[in-house]
Amino acid sequence: MEALHISNSLTRRKEKFQPLNPPFVGMYVCGPTVYSNVHLGNVRTFLTFDIVYRYLQLLNFKVRYVRNITDVGHLTGDTDDGEDKIGKKARLENLEPMEVVQQYTNDFHDVMDLFNILRPSIEPTATGHIVEQIESIKKILANGYAYEVNGSVYFNVRKFSEDHPYGELSGRKIDELMNNTRELDGQSEKRDPLDFALWKAANSSHLMQWPSPWGQGFPGWHLECSVMSTKYLGEKFDIHGGGMDLKFPHHECEIAQNIGATRCDCPVNYWMHGNMLTVNGRKMAKSEGNGFTPEELVTGNHKLLDKGYSPMTVRFFMLMGHYASTLDFSNEALQAAEKGLSKLEKAMETLSKLNPSAGEGTFDVESFENRCRAAMNDDFNTPILIATLFEGVKAINGAAAGLVALRAEDITSLQKTFQSFLREVLGIQSEKGSQEKQSNNSESEALLDLIVTMRTKAKANKDWATADKIRDVLSAYGITIQDSKDGSSWTRN
Template sequence: MEQKFVIYNTLKREKEVFEPLHPPHVGMYVCGPTVYGDGHLGHTRPAITFDLLFRYLTHIGYKVRYVRNITDVGHLENDADEGEDKIAKKARLEQLEPMEVVQYYTIRYHKAMEALNVLSPSIEPHASGHIIEQITTIQEILNNGYAYESNGSVYFDVVKYNKKHNYGILSHRNIEEMLNTTRDLDGQDEKRSKVDFALWKKASPEHIMRWPSPWSEGFPGWHIECSSMSMKYLGTEFDIHGGGLDLMFPHHECEIAQNTAAENKQVVKYWMHNNMITIGGQKMGKSLGNFITLNEFFTGSHKLLSQAFSPMTVRFFILQAHYRSTVDFSNDALLASEKGLNRLLDAYARIDKVPISETSSVDIASIRQKCYDALNDDLNSAITISYLFDVATTINSAIGGTAALTQGDIDEVKALFDIFLFEILGIKNEASSNENGLETFSKAIDLLLQIRAEAKANKDWATSDKIRDELNKIGFDIKDGKDGAEWKLKS
């Protein structure tokens, strides 16, 4: 059945039916990381959000070219036009070449994404590898009269641009208000207006990362990389641009201005933004010092964590909320996510134990479309997961004898998990990731339980209790039922 996907367009602040410019092909660009330090949970949310979108659009039949950039030059401290480059600062402090810093943290980022089961994008361009393209885009903006050179730097003329176009179209900010509220910075005298932003910066003598250009030896501003690389790989009109809500202003607002100034048209059709992860109601971020790195989640080494949490628990925690809603982190919330995920995976593992009935007492057939309906409504993973919990309850009820499922129902239940939990939501079924080892492991436990059953039949209660107690000590839950003992790993 063809699925009609509805997307929330941040540019228009409303939902609209997704209609690609060149179906079945979809161009999608997402702002990736600035690779100068270990990622935290807030950085993880856009990666997982747009991985979900990538997976879902592919699943419903689109051919998606997914471009996610690596920022490794030009991102100055405090997102301003002055200060030190974040990569260069890290390199100076650690006495490394800047590209050593980039390589080290890019590898760590990729390992974290692999652990979280985030698919690799189609193309992952580095800003430092596209200096020529950025210079070309800047020259186009200059030629069209929306930028000016000042002391070897090039700035975007926001005031002039706003006379013909709307600077603030995405964030709904008023330029007069910005002029009154934007703080003065060092080097402000180079700009015609304090709201103007850098396209190219002349490098100071101590600046490490620098390239030749028509204006000076220097480096590109932060915003120009995404305009240049997105249009290089997706063309001057493409479908989706995504990123975190914190990038809406100034980064994405500046991108729209650059794109329009260079091409004299809107380049992006749909803008998508995931909301923030908060901690104690405050945005999680490095600048606030309240972040927890992914490695700390995976090892449980942070003071706010009671234990280590698996990558799949972290992924599930993020997917349990709609991507446009704020998610407040707490240790208890992660524990609840771990318990919920284990409940789904346990139910999936027990599907083969469901007794087959001639008739059905539950309407399983309609749930598949309900899951699609939830995802078609602006990617509502939270509602999709709620339906999967309903299915898990049905599995357990059928095994307990309070629900009846036919063979067709059982096949559909398995398909629901395979399609929505594993393929689209991207949860790895780690219990089946090593099937041969798991099968051997399961047979060993089953053999112990068989020996225990024989001991019970012979009224050898000491042996029976010893097997149960020792398995319990090393992490197994043993439950006796009318059809024999069942086991599972403790959560």
């Protein structure tokens, strides 16, 4: 595709991307609730929007990327007597709620760094925007779409739906929702089961609470995203993202609140939803007990893991599937990703050492670059991009084997394309570099060079026993010796 197209959850169509205010793009993504460690499923969603962010930047858009931290403890259930998650954790671990928040925010950041997921432009917190949330509730009340009961304020969904469509994003019909709403205890304050809280009154034992015109309490879960996206991106902005599981009710409520507060007809132009990471066909979730932490993944210390996988292997694995499809986790798939990635990295190295050939080139690098771009333009299709990059790998290896001719400018151009698409867009870093920094120094390098030279001598003397012994011993230390016509070389695994 010649221009970027995005699958819009709101219209259920693939649409040409047209920012409201080019070259500026506003993107809001629902971030984590920081009351526990993030698992791999969470990582997938943030990775999806990392790719969006990176690619928009490659297209020279000036992106303001806002991703929130939910640090208000929302209730564990939809009942008035439910305990809030952060408060619960704080009580159990005998910590201040904000200590819990800090701890898991730090963890979240560490995990994002581990997977090379870029920081957003603004990372606002719910607790930092209590004032704005209260102001927003006032507006919604003034517009007649909310009501107060005993110090709590609820959004009036039925009233709202009389004036505006409700349920467009998630494809719900308000009457169907009515029929399927389960009877829950403690909802007596709501006039209608579909209504949701904008502000909840808190009793004195509730740890996180703030004063408001309606008394002591805390904001409803959906409100912070409406308020913070409006504050930093405006009443109308380009892209809103999040996990598929947030579509309903969270995003539906967000839309209603935005419209309810600002009377803007359509707050977001493009809604994007990342699909779930599954394990044995089931959604990875804490409640299923099938989630891994990044640490378990890297060390392989989990009953579902055969071995550990590097962060870049995991990143690459996730990008081998399209963000809008479910992706099933398996050891086999991870291993395939590991090998594929290593092939790609090796080709990058080969490329840097390639001797240019004179005369005509036999690989169309311009078309290659265009196909990489076209893949991403088609709704960020990373699997197609990866498949295309492997065509480049084939050309590079072919050139090394003397079957493909690459001129000096072809090599430069290929390097540029790999740099742009593999490193900058897919965000795949070379893991070798970081390892070498830790375990390598000029001394060991000199020693290894010496050993390889000695082995070459042994080979020249047809002393295979010595040559093989050297290779075996080095192999045990994770160093691979490769022989070719031009001589021997060593690499760390």
